[in-house]
Amino acid sequence: MEKNCISCKKKIVNDPGSATFKCATFKCPQCAKYELTRCTNCRSKAAKYACPGCGFTGPN
Numbered sequence: 001m002e003k004n005c006i007s008c009k010k011k012i013v014n015d016p017g018s019a020t021f022k023c024a025t026f027k028c029p030q031c032a033k034y035e036l037t038r039c040t041n042c043r044s045k046a047a048k049y050a051c052p053g054c055g056f057t058g059p060n
């Protein structure tokens, strides 16, 4: 299943043979209704994201 990084909008492909495109999926800490996915690149940079449901922004 393909997902897009919530921060950079790049398509994330989880290739089992590669560690390059590991992503983190987590529920919005505010509304818990949306699953947000970020790539490792944005996670390491603490890039901003916004929940499409409630507008919560963070890295946290």
Ligand SMILES: [Zn+2]
Pocket: 005, 006, 007, 008, 009, 010, 038, 039, 040, 041, 042, 043
């Ligand atoms: Zn990203």
Ligand SMILES: [Zn+2]
Pocket: 028, 029, 030, 031, 032, 033, 034, 051, 052, 053, 054, 055, 056
């Ligand atoms: Zn939310």
